[in-house]
Amino acid sequence: MRIFTALFCIFFSLLTYGQARQNLVTVKKTLKLMGTRFEITVVAPNEEIGYINIHEAVSEIERIEKIISSWDKDSQTSLINKNAGIKPVKVGKELFDIIERSIKISELTDGAFDITYASMDHIWKFDGTMDKAPTEAEIKKSVSKIGYKKIVLDAENRTVYLPVKGMRIGFGAIGKGYAADKAKELLVSKDVKGGIINASGDLTTWGTKVTGEKWLVGIANPLSKDRVFSWLPVVESSVATSGNYEKYIVLNGEKYSHIIDPRTGYPTRGINSVSIFAKQAELCDALATAVFILGRDVGLHMINQIDGVEAVVVDGENKVHRSSGIVFDTN
Structure with a gap:
């Protein structure tokens, strides 16, 4: 994948140009799903069909939430x-596969992405109330139940077992x-010509706008996130961004x-x-978190080994780094 632009952080937006072709219209709806903001946009013959398509996508997202939610x-x-340390649980094929x-x-x-992260005690607070870091003993205890290698899967009986009492799994970094992806897959199967699913920054597209132009992702400087200075076409692809712009703490100047x-x-x-940047939003979602944790050098080295996946990293000094398949346009 080659991306021709100077990237800083991602600011998502959609542009519509010109007159609708073939009497198609763009229909968009923003709503709260899975505890976060979803924006669903479809290209449809008319508004009525467009809203029907969006309703179908919403139903699919709600169906998935009922499977993977740890709050339900x-x-x-x-x-x-609930059965951690007690017994294996038989699950549906979809959850087992996830x-x-x-x-x-x-x-x-190497464990930077781990769904057993949900086992961690919430000893870090990012609401402005922390004035000192937890002790080393508190942190060690907090992560004692974490470890994807602990998960016991039985493919023949399709069961999942968490062997440690109090162990948990959660899909916050992939769900x-x-x-x-699943909403997009459903709409494509129903012959929706184009659209974009934006799950609070995890974005996937297909087809084109009503004008035949490509969907665009707006690029903004992290020092001024609301100011777009360049646009990147996203064709039959997905993007996910992890950032620390709004949720962080400063302790002893760090x-x-x-x-x-x-x-x-x-x-x-x-x-x-x-x-x-990759084909599947699921993979983008998980790898964005993993690279953030692995750090610039290790993270980019890993991405360079994966076909069809690219990354842009903005470091703590707002310097931009890229994987090998991304070419910056400095003109």
């Missing part, structure tokens, strides 16, 4: 967590991307991100944002 006490995920893929990403990222390394229990430092 009746979800399959909650059942797994967990399998999550473990593979954990292996790829929105997966939901965006800035700590709300993104915590599940291997150590310490917040990450040294990176302002990571943007990942």
Whole structure:
């Protein structure tokens, strides 16, 4: 993948130009799903069909949430967590497959991405109330139940077992991307010609605008996030960004991100944002978090080994770094 622009952090927006072709219209709706902001845009023959398509996408996202939500006490995920240290839980194929893929990403990222991160005690506070870091003993205890290698999968019986009492899994770093992918897959299967699913920054596209032009992602300087200075076409692809612009703490003059390394229990430092480009929003979502945790050099080295995936990293000094498939246009 080659991206011709100077990238800083991602600011998502859609542009519509010219007159609609073939009597197509653009229909967009913003709503809260999975506890976050979703913006769903479709290209449709008319507004009525467009809103029907959006409703179908929303139903698909809600269906996925009922499977992977750790807040819904009746979800399959909650059942797994409730039975940690007690017994294996039989789950549907869809959830079993998500967990399998999550473990593979954990292996790829050396544990920087880990769905058992949900086992961590919430000892770090990013609401302005912290004035000192937790003790080393508190942090060690907090991460004691974390470890993707602990998850026991039985493919034959399709069961999932968390062997440590109090252990939990959660899909906060992959779930929105997966939901965006599934909503897109559903709409494509219904012959929706084009659209974009933006799950609070985890974005996936297909087709084109009503004018035949490509969907665009706006690029903004992290020092002025609302000011777009360049636009990047995104064709049949996905983007996800992890950043520390709004959620962080400063202790003893050091800035700590709300993104915590599940291997150590310490917040990450040294990176302002990571943007990942790939076909699947699910993969973008997971790798954005992983690269943020791994750091600039290790993270970019990993991305350079994965076909079809690119990254842009903005470090703590707002310097821009890129994977090998990205070419900056300095003109």
